[in-house]
Amino acid sequence: MLFLALFSYVVLVRQDKIPSIAEIVLIIFVCTLCAEEIRQILHSEPPTLKNKFKTWASSYWNRFDGLAVVSFFIGLGLRLYPPTRDAGHVVYCFDVALWIMRLMHFFSVSKYMGPYVVMIHRMTLDLMYFLLIMVVFFLAYGIPQQAILYPNEGPSWSMASRVFFRPYFQAYGELFLNAPDLIENTTTVFGTPRKDSYGDTVVSFMTAIYLLVVNILLLNLLIAIFNNTYEKVQTNAKQIWKFERYYLVTEYKQRPVLIPPFIILNHVIYAIRFLYRCCFKKSCNRNGNQDAASKVKSKTSSF
Numbered sequence: 001m002l003f004l005a006l007f008s009y010v011v012l013v014r015q016d017k018i019p020s021i022a023e024i025v026l027i028i029f030v031c032t033l034c035a036e037e038i039r040q041i042l043h044s045e046p047p048t049l050k051n052k053f054k055t056w057a058s059s060y061w062n063r064f065d066g067l068a069v070v071s072f073f074i075g076l077g078l079r080l081y082p083p084t085r086d087a088g089h090v091v092y093c094f095d096v097a098l099w100i101m102r103l104m105h106f107f108s109v110s111k112y113m114g115p116y117v118v119m120i121h122r123m124t125l126d127l128m129y130f131l132l133i134m135v136v137f138f139l140a141y142g143i144p145q146q147a148i149l150y151p152n153e154g155p156s157w158s159m160a161s162r163v164f165f166r167p168y169f170q171a172y173g174e175l176f177l178n179a180p181d182l183i184e185n186t187t188t189v190f191g192t193p194r195k196d197s198y199g200d201t202v203v204s205f206m207t208a209i210y211l212l213v214v215n216i217l218l219l220n221l222l223i224a225i226f227n228n229t230y231e232k233v234q235t236n237a238k239q240i241w242k243f244e245r246y247y248l249v250t251e252y253k254q255r256p257v258l259i260p261p262f263i264i265l266n267h268v269i270y271a272i273r274f275l276y277r278c279c280f281k282k283s284c285n286r287n288g289n290q291d292a293a294s295k296v297k298s299k300t301s302s303f
Helices: 002-012 020-043 049-057 061-078 082-109 116-150 157-170 197-237 237-253 265-301
Strands: none
Touching: 002 020, 002 082, 002 157, 020 049, 020 265, 049 061, 049 237, 061 082, 061 157, 082 116, 082 237, 116 157, 116 197, 197 237
């Protein structure tokens, strides 16, 4: 919570060219968190580094942590470069949202909140697949309505954005329609310049069919998919809660005693132990080789 409060303060207040003391403490904080993620990768069971990384990435919370850490350093790099300071602040804002959402991991311990976290994760996956279907209908409606309302328009990024902008928000009920009594002869019902006498009529008919399919058919299909996911998780809610609780307790049992940013002291101790073991192993191997060589010499001298 202290980390989130500090990060929120850094994002909300005005940033100077030189990082403030609060931002420097925040950078140290995230560096220690990054070191802890690296420690988790190196201390995993598989022998090879590739398999260690795969084991670490098998947990979506670890991938979430990795994304938050990488985003912070990207924002830091942009923030320290004067021409891209504003862009770095925007990346900071997205990153603090990721760290706040990371609090949901602690809800897994709760008997009542834990299954809900699993539901949100599985429903998010369902939503990602469902969006692929939605994109098909967005394009099937967005491209014709753009071509009819804005005929003979030159290529531009605004044209590409309007293809998705209007269909996307119309799916949530924002129709972009003006009142009939306010329509003039020079504009259409959509507030665009009138190019012909039939364009807005054709687009209005297309909009009616589009809203019928998207708002009634597809959105109710999505609700049915979510309901199916909810019933599956709710049926095994107790087992899911026990598993998530066991996983979280095991994860924090293997972590060092100190909390960030003081956790860096544990990492220094681990590094010293690792170097000591390496040096001790090399000295043992050197002594072993010397003993073996002396034995070989003694045997050859006896012959």
